[in-house]
Amino acid sequence: MASRSRVLYVGMTNNLPRRVREHKRKEADSFTARYNVTRLVWYRTFPRPQDAIAVEKTIKGWLRKKKVALIKEENPSWNDLGPAVMAGAQ
Template sequence: MRAYYVYILASRSRVIYTGMTNNLELRLRQHRRKQIPGFTRRYNVTRLVHYETYDRAADAIAREKEIKGWRRAKKVALIEAGNPTWTDWGDELLGM
């Protein structure tokens, strides 16, 4: 069964970005290698600080849109509820 992910990346200065993918490892590598033009490359947003897994793409897309509609304070609260120190989970995910 395919999984879909909603993820939040952060820069060291805590600029945050929310995205959705069906391959979290690949997408994280792309962000870290600056292969995706735009916001994350411009602001060096490469640290995985939150993610959620869904069985259906529609559910992940809806959640991504929901989070993107939130004010920053609510996004920060979501991150800190599961990751209070903003640890980069990406290294573990990628086996680094």
């Protein structure tokens, strides 16, 4: 997740549409609400929760530059992918 000014947040969930909705409504944790982190700019799905947790921990350990490169590789314009993810869940 990112803000318009590109503050980044890395997390994992078992229900991406619900979690994106929470961020957009600022119902999620205080960091994302405080910094207006409401845009889904990158995501990945995994078959097992353990895999998602491992990747989350890895990405959280990266420098910002590497996280930005990951986003730009698949979403160079930093478009908000949240609306499509939420629409696909209905």
